[in-house]
Amino acid sequence: MWQPGYSAAPWPHDELTPGFAYYVCETQPNGERAATYRATATHVLPPTGVATPEGAYGLMAKHVFDDSLRMGPDEWKAHPYNVLKAEFLWPQRVVAWRATLVAVGPHVLAGLGRFPRTGWLTTDTITL
Numbered sequence: 001m002w003q004p005g006y007s008a009a010p011w012p013h014d015e016l017t018p019g020f021a022y023y024v025c026e027t028q029p030n031g032e033r034a035a036t037y038r039a040t041a042t043h044v045l046p047p048t049g050v051a052t053p054e055g056a057y058g059l060m061a062k063h064v065f066d067d068s069l070r071m072g073p074d075e076w077k078a079h080p081y082n083v084l085k086a087e088f089l090w091p092q093r094v095v096a097w098r099a100t101l102v103a104v105g106p107h108v109l110a111g112l113g114r115f116p117r118t119g120w121l122t123t124d125t126i127t128l
Helices: 053-063 073-078 080-086
Strands: 021-027 035-049 092-108
Touching: 021 092, 035 053, 053 073, 053 080, 053 092, 073 080
Parallel strands: none
Antiparallel strands: 021 035, 035 092
């Protein structure tokens, strides 16, 4: 979730649909960052304006939750991230997705050490 005026860039706004694949990077014990999983989106809530924390939960329930993954409203509200976001001004924008993961590597590649604030990085060097 983020404030309406924040421009999330870089971000795969148009590409983030079911079937979108990307790599998850994690910091290794030696401090280097490496691609460790290939993720494929299965459920997607595209960036959507929402007026209240309860509205955000409702969108999650509709677009991301199903019989195999569900979180009750009280559990959602108590999650530390949602507690923090509930204190910010509303409306906000919410985006969420679920993905299947396949372990890869770890593959240490140049340019993975520093990600933009959004956490997304586009690079031509990832050819796994």
